Amino acid sequence: MKFFRRFKILGTGSFLPEKVLTNHDLEKMVDTTDEWIKTRTGIEKRHVASELQAASDLVREAAKEALKNAGIAATALGAIIVGTISPDTMFPSTACWVQKDLEIPGIPAFDISAACSGFLYGMDIGSAILPAIGKPILVAGVDVLTKITNWEDRGTCVLFGDGAGVAILAPTDEDKGYLSSIIGADGSLGELLVQPAGGSRMPATHETVDRKLHTVHMKGNEIFKHAVRTMGDAAVAAIEESGIPPDDIDMFVPHQANNRIIEATCKRAKVPLSKTHITISWHGNMSAGTIPIAFHDAVSKGLIKRGDKVLFAAFGGGFTWGASVLVF
Numbered sequence: 001m002k003f004f005r006r007f008k009i010l011g012t013g014s015f016l017p018e019k020v021l022t023n024h025d026l027e028k029m030v031d032t033t034d035e036w037i038k039t040r041t042g043i044e045k046r047h048v049a050s051e052l053q054a055a056s057d058l059v060r061e062a063a064k065e066a067l068k069n070a071g072i073a074a075t076a077l078g079a080i081i082v083g084t085i086s087p088d089t090m091f092p093s094t095a096c097w098v099q100k101d102l103e104i105p106g107i108p109a110f111d112i113s114a115a116c117s118g119f120l121y122g123m124d125i126g127s128a129i130l131p132a133i134g135k136p137i138l139v140a141g142v143d144v145l146t147k148i149t150n151w152e153d154r155g156t157c158v159l160f161g162d163g164a165g166v167a168i169l170a171p172t173d174e175d176k177g178y179l180s181s182i183i184g185a186d187g188s189l190g191e192l193l194v195q196p197a198g199g200s201r202m203p204a205t206h207e208t209v210d211r212k213l214h215t216v217h218m219k220g221n222e223i224f225k226h227a228v229r230t231m232g233d234a235a236v237a238a239i240e241e242s243g244i245p246p247d248d249i250d251m252f253v254p255h256q257a258n259n260r261i262i263e264a265t266c267k268r269a270k271v272p273l274s275k276t277h278i279t280i281s282w283h284g285n286m287s288a289g290t291i292p293i294a295f296h297d298a299v300s301k302g303l304i305k306r307g308d309k310v311l312f313a314a315f316g317g318g319f320t321w322g323a324s325v326l327v328f
Contacts, residue, residue, distance in 0.1 A: 001175065001244070004177070004179060005127045005130075005178045005181070006174070006176065006177040007176065008172035008176045008177070009167050009170075009326075009328060010069075010070035010072065011065075011066045011067065011070030011071070012069060012168075012292070012295060012296040013296060014062050015059075015061035015065070015164050016047040016163045016283060016293070017053055017058070019048045020046070020048070021047075021146075023044055023158070029151060032154045038281075040258075041258050042260075042280045042281055043159065043284045045282055046146075046160065046162075046284030048161065048162055049144045053144070053162075054094075055082075056094045056101060057101075058162065058164035059098045060098055060101040062142075062292075063098065065166070066166040066167065072136060074104050075104055076136055077102075077104060077107060078107055078134060078136060078137055079107050079109065079126070079138070080098055080102075080109040081095060081110060081122040081137065081139045081140070082094045082095040082098060082140045082141075083111070083119045083120075083140065083142070084140075084143055085118070085195075093111040094111050094142070096109045098138075108133075114185070114320040114322075115193070115318055116255050116257065116288060116317070117288075117314040117315065117316040117321055117322040118143075118288030119141030119288050119291045119314070120181075120291065120312055120322030120324060121320070123139050123167065123181070123324065124183050124324070127169060127181070130171055131171065135170075139166065139168075139292075140164060140165065140292065141164070141289050141290075141291060141293075142286075145162060145285070146160055146162050147162075148214060148215050156216050156218055159257075159285045160287075161283045162286060162289070163293050165291070165292025165294075165296050166296075176307075178324055178325070178326055178327075179242035179244065179325040179326070180325045181238070182234055182241065182321075182324065185319060189318070190318060192222050193216070193218045193223055193319075194218075195213075195215065196214075196217060197213035198214050224258070224261065228264045231265045231314065231321065232265045232313075234321045234322065234323035235269040235311060236269050237323065238325050239311065248309055249311045249325070250275065250304070251276075251303060251304050252266065252275055252277070253294050253304075253312050254276065254278075254291070254312070255313065255316070256279055256284075257280070259278065262278060262280075277298040277303060277304075278294075287316065288316075291312055291314055295310075307328065309325060309326070312326065
């Protein structure tokens, strides 16, 4: 195997808020049904952060588990990278708040805003700078989308949940790491999935709040069409660049946005559903949090073992995308 970048994942971790919101709960809030949600998305329930929980709180707990599984202390880390579109604050970064919580000042800490592709962007960048850092790097994917959701919009409020996942990367001479990694974006499609207000384009006013412009706005049908093509193309490209046939993929961990998108991607990439880890039913779409949480779930259950070849693929607002083949 020809490695694009060598690194080892020392440990993984995840955290989901305690509160659970089921489809039946949503039936009482908006004009929808459990059957409609499950048929269209595959989602049955999602976790919701409390009023006191922000993105960094979720990452902190996931990081503690990942550090424990890695067998290292937080002081051994050389950098913190957090993929998120729902940060604690616009600045400082969520990564800086995590750094404060872990009490490890001095190392670089920064966020990546790539929506649902955020974790794969973080992994690509983290693995690239790892030789220069020379110490383990914490890469997290987290989103608290329920805090930027319009709970009166049945087209979006049924989709999202909250959660964080973490992977700790470290230098290695072993045959582990990337066989391929692809990240990209097409900003011309940005208006299909956007939080219109809150930035410098449209600062907060009474009007923007009243019009709920600080919540997620999406054109679902258009997004579905682009997502199916984009995620499938990225997965195919990652497999081709890895130099291995699709049959050699041991496990596919996709972005968990919609069962139909996952199924279409599997078909396009020629990876069977039997080799695909699908977790969307119990946590919904957590944007940057979905892949690392699903990855940790598969690792902790022994579904992904050392030496396995793992395919990742994601698409997200921007539009962004990412895909990679990793030897675990």
